[in-house]
Amino acid sequence: MVVDTKVADRRTRTQGRKPAGSAVVDDSPIARLCVENGLKMTGQRRVIAHVLSEADDHPDVEELYRRASAIDSRISVATVYRTVRLLEEKGILERRDFGGGRARYEASDSGHHYHLIDVDSGRVIEFEDDEPVRLLTQIAQRLGFDLVSHRIELFGHRLEKETPKRPLPKSRNKSDT
Amino acid sequence: MVVDTKVADRRTRTQGRKPAGSAVVDDSPIARLCVENGLKMTGQRRVIAHVLSEADDHPDVEELYRRASAIDSRISVATVYRTVRLLEEKGILERRDFGGGRARYEASDSGHHYHLIDVDSGRVIEFEDDEPVRLLTQIAQRLGFDLVSHRIELFGHRLEKETPKRPLPKSRNKSDT
DNA sequence: ATACGTGCAAAGTATTTGCCGTTAT
DNA sequence: ATAACGGCAAATACTTTGCACGTAT
Numbered sequence: 001m002v003v004d005t006k007v008a009d010r011r012t013r014t015q016g017r018k019p020a021g022s023a024v025v026d027d028s029p030i031a032r033l034c035v036e037n038g039l040k041m042t043g044q045r046r047v048i049a050h051v052l053s054e055a056d057d058h059p060d061v062e063e064l065y066r067r068a069s070a071i072d073s074r075i076s077v078a079t080v081y082r083t084v085r086l087l088e089e090k091g092i093l094e095r096r097d098f099g100g101g102r103a104r105y106e107a108s109d110s111g112h113h114y115h116l117i118d119v120d121s122g123r124v125i126e127f128e129d130d131e132p133v134r135l136l137t138q139i140a141q142r143l144g145f146d147l148v149s150h151r152i153e154l155f156g157h158r159l160e161k162e163t164p165k166r167p168l169p170k171s172r173n174k175s176d177t
Numbered sequence: 178m179v180v181d182t183k184v185a186d187r188r189t190r191t192q193g194r195k196p197a198g199s200a201v202v203d204d205s206p207i208a209r210l211c212v213e214n215g216l217k218m219t220g221q222r223r224v225i226a227h228v229l230s231e232a233d234d235h236p237d238v239e240e241l242y243r244r245a246s247a248i249d250s251r252i253s254v255a256t257v258y259r260t261v262r263l264l265e266e267k268g269i270l271e272r273r274d275f276g277g278g279r280a281r282y283e284a285s286d287s288g289h290h291y292h293l294i295d296v297d298s299g300r301v302i303e304f305e306d307d308e309p310v311r312l313l314t315q316i317a318q319r320l321g322f323d324l325v326s327h328r329i330e331l332f333g334h335r336l337e338k339e340t341p342k343r344p345l346p347k348s349r350n351k352s353d354t
Numbered sequence: 355a356t357a358c359g360t361g362c363a364a365a366g367t368a369t370t371t372g373c374c375g376t377t378a379t
Numbered sequence: 380a381t382a383a384c385g386g387c388a389a390a391t392a393c394t395t396t397g398c399a400c401g402t403a404t
Contacts, residue, residue, distance in 0.1 A: 040403050042359060061394080076361050081394060097274055101369095102393065116320055127320055131312055136331055139306055143293055145333035152329050154313055156322035217378050217383055238369080253386050258369060278394095279368065 028053035037090045044075045048083045060102040116154040205230035214267045221252045225260045235301055237279040293331040
């Protein structure tokens, strides 16, 4: 239903493709988390970790594969699938479903925020707000549950009038491309 | 990840299989909506509409197919897929994703409610609350959007202590078998 | 050394679709 | 009459996996 705009090569600053282990991709925050979780750091994994660390949007596997391949062409989709799965299990990544059939990923450390999907453009806008968690925790409690995680997504139309240019009160926002 | 418990035959009160057009499946609320939307009422469609009207849980296509087949065996999965898709486009059904790979459906008129998924049992508990909409509408507005729809799902563990037996304040709840 | 990682192609799932005979309106 | 519909099997789309080889620790 809602499909996000594809933003190929957005994060790919590297011009030529470099061999794995190259300085550009060393020691990304996510690579560090991999090591901490006892994962072996192969060339492919380092590149994927780097791509994930650089991403500030919500790429799907195909997109991650594209970005990773641009850095080191000897990476297969299968490896990307295996890696995101692994990182999700380790709690390093979070899988999202914004509709459109494919899973999309973002780093777990990307802070507590929610997503607002512009139904017209498919764009994903992130925002922060503490109220929802509070409210939902309370609701879960009333139902006799201990909230372990939750999902909140808003779908809306951009209001043409009052287009907000400056940061909104209580909300830091950041949109995909 | 979270997979709902399969509840086959739960809604299947009919003992033997009846031919399409049988009285049991005539004039279900959803069948009526189909007519209002200018859809042709074939035997299969009537049965599927009936099954959907009776369901008070969130069946996936396979489950719908099972229930519908029990009433009239000459229905194929393809038809179920085509029907739910059509009904979703008409706004009669809503598609849900509770994890586990398959889409699940519920009638749009089933009232405003949310879902809490018991991560241990996979059970889905419905609850009502006005707060979330208010809060989210407000948030969307701050971001310069007009909220057209939203998604809220809670995932939690049942609190063993204080197991609530009676209806909870401000919440009508109803769980998938 | 050896358990873990990877590429490749084949296998799975869930869902859609082409073809063509059937049916509601 | 005729546009929709439905069955079937083949086709898609996304994701997982078996196998044989490579590599980080």
